[in-house]
Amino acid sequence: MRLLRVDKLADAEFIDKRLATAISHQSISSEANKRPDVVKMEKFLEVELGSKFGAEVQPYCTGKQKKKQPTDPDLDLPPILVAWYPPRNSASNDKKPLLIYGHYDVQPELTGPNGERLYGRGSTDDKGPVLGWLNALEAHKSAGVEISVNLIFCFEGMEESSSEGFTAFLENMAMISLKTWTEVEQLTGKEKALYKKICFKLKDFTDAIGDTKVPLYQDPIDIMMHRWRYPSLSIHGINGADASDDPGTAIPNKVTGAFSIRTVPNMDSKTVNDTVTNIGVFPEHVPFWRANYEEPNFAAAAKATNELYKTDPDYSREGLQSLLDKKSLLLLPMGAADDGPHGPNEKIDRRNDIEGTKLFGAYWHFFAGRILRRYRRTPFSRRNYCPTQQPAREWGIDEVQLKLSW
Numbered sequence: 001m002r003l004l005r006v007d008k009l010a011d012a013e014f015i016d017k018r019l020a021t022a023i024s025h026q027s028i029s030s031e032a033n034k035r036p037d038v039v040k041m042e043k044f045l046e047v048e049l050g051s052k053f054g055a056e057v058q059p060y061c062t063g064k065q066k067k068k069q070p071t072d073p074d075l076d077l078p079p080i081l082v083a084w085y086p087p088r089n090s091a092s093n094d095k096k097p098l099l100i101y102g103h104y105d106v107q108p109e110l111t112g113p114n115g116e117r118l119y120g121r122g123s124t125d126d127k128g129p130v131l132g133w134l135n136a137l138e139a140h141k142s143a144g145v146e147i148s149v150n151l152i153f154c155f156e157g158m159e160e161s162s163s164e165g166f167t168a169f170l171e172n173m174a175m176i177s178l179k180t181w182t183e184v185e186q187l188t189g190k191e192k193a194l195y196k197k198i199c200f201k202l203k204d205f206t207d208a209i210g211d212t213k214v215p216l217y218q219d220p221i222d223i224m225m226h227r228w229r230y231p232s233l234s235i236h237g238i239n240g241a242d243a244s245d246d247p248g249t250a251i252p253n254k255v256t257g258a259f260s261i262r263t264v265p266n267m268d269s270k271t272v273n274d275t276v277t278n279i280g281v282f283p284e285h286v287p288f289w290r291a292n293y294e295e296p297n298f299a300a301a302a303k304a305t306n307e308l309y310k311t312d313p314d315y316s317r318e319g320l321q322s323l324l325d326k327k328s329l330l331l332l333p334m335g336a337a338d339d340g341p342h343g344p345n346e347k348i349d350r351r352n353d354i355e356g357t358k359l360f361g362a363y364w365h366f367f368a369g370r371i372l373r374r375y376r377r378t379p380f381s382r383r384n385y386c387p388t389q390q391p392a393r394e395w396g397i398d399e400v401q402l403k404l405s406w
């Protein structure tokens with residue numbers, strides 16, 4: 001009997017060594033003087049994946065960062081790390097490929113105390129989840145359990161700075177096609193039914209933001225939908241206005257502000273840009289993307305969630321820039337809703353970090369269609385999992401439980 005020793009490896013290997021080291025690299029992509037730390041973080045992942053696990057690693061350099069002001073320093077964009085596990089020359093044709101995306105840069109911030117909550121910038125966005133995949137890989141290797149998919153990792157270091165360079169990189173990799181759209185997608189009853197199942201109360205929201213007067217909507221479903229599926233505008237900063245408490249009424253001759261607009265299906269980025277440009281700014285933009293949650297990839301993640309957390313997953317919508325159109329894209333989170341990415345005291349709960357590692361590992365096997373017996377009567381049959389090929393060997397759930405006793 002071979003066990004995946006996630007719990008055994010958790011504290012010493014996954015948290016004290018891997019997560020703590022990653023968080024010690026202040027890989028803040030938006031600050032020029034931290035660029036060497038961003039590159040150090042990339043190197044750390046390269047060594048972990050390449051030297052430690054034997055993956056084929058390839059950092060791609062994507063050129064210089066664009067200068068916003070002529071006086072800005074001359075900066076190389078941090079490398080985009082692509083890693084294949086197993087290396088391409090030893091990958092089995094019987095296994096499905098699975099691309100895992102993550103980012104290793106962070107927003108500026110500080111760290112805090114440890115315990116059941118692991119504080120530190122990047123703990124949940126996105127170093128913790130990125131390392132969760134590495135942990136799952138290590139757990140398989142240390143137990144001698146075969147991974148049932150061909151993994152391709154793609155980790156970028158500019159996600160927190162508009163993913164500069166990533167679009168061009170993907171275009172060069174010939175992975176994308178762009179579309180244009182016109183208006184916000186209609187809400188269907190089926191979609192609304194998914195929100196109704198989510199356990200979310202108005203108090204959760206006001207507790208999280210620390211204010212009971214802020215919510216524009218009282219119905220939790222409205223709050224979720226306006227956070228997730230409708231466009232929104234966020235103001236990030238205002239310059240030139242009087243920031244003092246004085247009751248002055250002087251009108252400044254110039255006030256500037258920074259804001260972003262969340263674009264959602266089916267908004268046309270060009271129309272939004274043209275409209276915004278009319279009020280005097282030159283925005284960057286990334287197009288929206290939308291995943292199809294009724295496909296085997298999502299079913300695999302749902303089954304892995306059920307296996308680990310003994311409950312159905314919540315189907316939420318999130319924002320992420322992506323240009324991998326026509327691919328099955330799944331955001332499989334490991335953190336909790338109160339982790340506070342980008343905020344002060346960003347954290348990840350130890351439970352999420354470790355159970356999330358197990359979730360990732362289980363997802364690989366469900367994705368590969370190797371864990372089937374229990375789910376045979378579900379709409380997602382074996383044929384859906386492996387449309388073009390038979391798995392080399394089908395695992396029954398009993399055997400899997402032996403093999404994957406966490």
Ligand SMILES: [Zn+2]
Nearest residue numbers: 125160341342
């Ligand atoms: Zn972020």
